[in-house]
Amino acid sequence: MAFDVDGPTGDAMLDGSLRDNLRYFTEGAYGPWRAVPRLLGLLEEYSLVATFFVPTWVVEHWPARCEAILRAGHEIAYHGHRHEVFIDCTPDQQLEIMHRSAAVFRQRLGIGPVGFRTPSGDWSLQTAALLRDFGIVYSSSMRGDDRPYFHPSSDGKPGLVEIPGRWDIDDYTALAYFEDPDFPVGLDRIPDFRAVERNWRAEFEGFHRDGLCWTTIFHPKVSAKPGRLAILRGLFEAIRAHDDVWVARCRDVAQWWLDLHGFSDEVIA
């Protein structure tokens, strides 16, 4: 289970337009400020653990919320500093963002995360190797399979573990609605919440039936709102209706995958 706490980071922050658009800023700020505590309560109710991918600009501005995430036993991992578009960044720029993020995580939260989700949904050909050399163990950025896999490596050591998540189970595709600019383009209505819940449950049940690894791309600011929480509640009920589901943080999935392939000495600190 994974959530992205983007807050107000993203394209509007990167191009500077956020400064003049307080409405957009507050839509984003709602995530860490109001939605995260509500989501943490629901996860606790169902004894679920998760990974939270957090841009470090959000860490700097809502450190108490991030501390609450960690206190509850969840994982925090890399998601850029201001949600940079990695595919448009040079390898040097990507590395600079990673170093900056690492410093913020260390100074503000006292942690050294081992996971990464690309903020833009894409990255460049060099990124997987760059991240591994930086000390990252796993990514949840690409697609390609319904269970983890290794990115290629040529030095005998395991490549970056990929824990794929896809837009099929991204709450933006079903529940996001923004004006000016319109997003998603062409979608002018929020769908029936029960239909969204049914879709997500069906996705989960398919993965469960075949014994696969189901990874979500949910955003507290989108789906952890008072009414929409019922969708997540329905999903969590479906997960807890089975007694053979391993609900884990991504770092634990990565460690399991390494162990499974004979890399037990690659222990995640």
Ligand SMILES: [Zn+2]
């Ligand atoms: Zn994001």
